[in-house]
Amino acid sequence: MPKNELNNRFKHWPQPIATIIINKTPISSINKIYVHDHNPIKFWSKNNVLLIGDAAHAPLPTSGQGACQALEDAWHLANCLMESDGEINQALSHFNKLRSAKTTGIIMGGRQLAKSIFNNDPIYCQQRNLASINTDFQSAVMGMAKGWANGLPISF
16 A cells, blocks of 8 residues: 555656665565644743754755754753853843744744645646756855854855
8 A cells, every 4th residue: 555655645756766775675664754844932941941953943844954942952052151251041042042043944934844845736847847847056055054154154
C-alpha cells in the first residue's frame, strides 16, 4: 500500500523517481512520518519558564534549520544572561527580541519552500522550474548564508 500511495503522489515527477527510488526501496524501509511546525509565538518566557529551540520556534524539516536555530538560541541566551547584570527578566526579554524576527522568517520561509516543493499544480510547477533554471545560485546561496549569519559574529 505505501508504494501505491507514493507512486500516486509522485506520478507527475520524472519516471526515475518511481523506478529507482520508490519501487526499488524495500517496503520495510518506507515509513510515513507526519511533520509539523507551529505558528510563531510572541513571548518565549513567563515567570521561570523559558522556551528555546523547537519549543519556541519549530520550522518544518524542509528548512533544515531546527537544530541550527536551537544552537543559536543557546549562544544568544548565554550572551544575554552574561550581559544582564543578574536581571533575568531583562535578559529573557532581550533574548526574545533578538531571536523572534529571524526565527519567524525561518518558519515562514520553510512553509513557503515546502509548498513549492510539494505543489501539484502543473502551471505552478512549470513556472517554478523555469524560475529555477534562471536562478543565480551563487547569489541565492550568499543571500541564504547572510540571512542565517544575521545576528552572529560572522561576516561575508
